[in-house]
Amino acid sequence: ANQSTWLGAPSCQRGSYAFYKSVSSRARLDGPVQVWKLGEFYFIRCGPQDPVCIAEVTLLWEDQTRQHLLASIRLYFLPEDTPKGRTREHGQDEVLAVSRKMVVRVEDLVRWSCPQPAGWSSSQKSAPYDLIEAQGIKVLSYPQYCRFRSLQRRIQDSASGPGLQDPHLLALGGIKALPNTRLMYCRDTFSHPTLESSANFSWQFRCPSLSMRGRPRKRRGRDGKDSPNSSQSESWIERMKVCLHVIFRSV
Incomplete structure (x- = not known):
């Protein structure tokens, strides 16, 4: 079993729930320490036959009454790994989000972590095989992605222009990321009917007090309809509004 430890004091506490910014864990006792941070992106494989x-x-957060270390995650898949597959409308850097956020045990999240497969490596620069695992990933909204690419082209046209990490350029659409980070975008969601019914997700907490899926991000599918996130419990949103404000203000 892996060992997980919160890093730092809670950012916020509401009742029996304590919220944190990061957690460290080992998939194996003799394995390397992994750090999972709020707002970051990681590669996982939920089952041996499932796509990355x-x-x-x-x-x-932690349910202190039950000593459960929990995480709310949003999953993104390549178009070819979704029910409808990849079409000509999909861009080379596009991913699709599962319409519902999932609640998992931190230990399961760590157990599912995996290296980046070759199919996810940047199409603009082919990284050597031994560097693929070290390459990071970040998913942007479609407007963010377009602003970033536009700014990137302008800077490339200027021989002595500033880098994309320049504070002024960050305000204009630059992205704060490591040089070897693959930037992708998401503009659509899809329903994953087998995800929650899969045996790999039998750990999901279903009692009302733990059926928390984080603060919803309202998205519209290409058919113009609101995604299922818009039907999230309003009471949960109100209970967490103050707590989330404290967390993200200090990130």
Whole structure:
């Protein structure tokens, strides 16, 4: 079994729930320490036959009455790994988000972590095989992605222009990321009917007090309809509004 430890004091506490910014864990006792951070993206494979996907950590917290270390995650898949497959409308850097956020045990999240497969490496620069695992990943909204690419082209046209990490350029659409980070975008969601019914997700907490899926991010599918996130419990949103404000203000 892996060992998970919160890093730092809680950012916020509401009742029996304590919220954190990061957690460290080992998949094996003799394995390397992994750090999972709020707002970061990681590669996971939920089962041996399942495709690799991206997990965005949207909340980290502990149910102190049950001693459960929990995470709320949003999953992103390549278009070819979704029910409808890849079409001509999909861009080379596009991913699709599962319409519902999932609540998982931190220990399961760590157990599912995996290296980046070759199919996810940047199409603009082919990284050597031994560097693929070290390459990071970040998913942007479509407007963010377009602003970033536009700014990137302008800077490339200027021989002595500033880098994309320049504070002024960050305000204009630059992205704060490591040089070897693959930037992708998401503009659509899809329903994953087998995800929650899969045996790999039998750990999901279903009692009302733990059926928390984080603060919803309202998205519209290409059919113009609101995604299922818009039907999230309003009472949960109100209970967490103050707590989330404290967390993200200090990130």
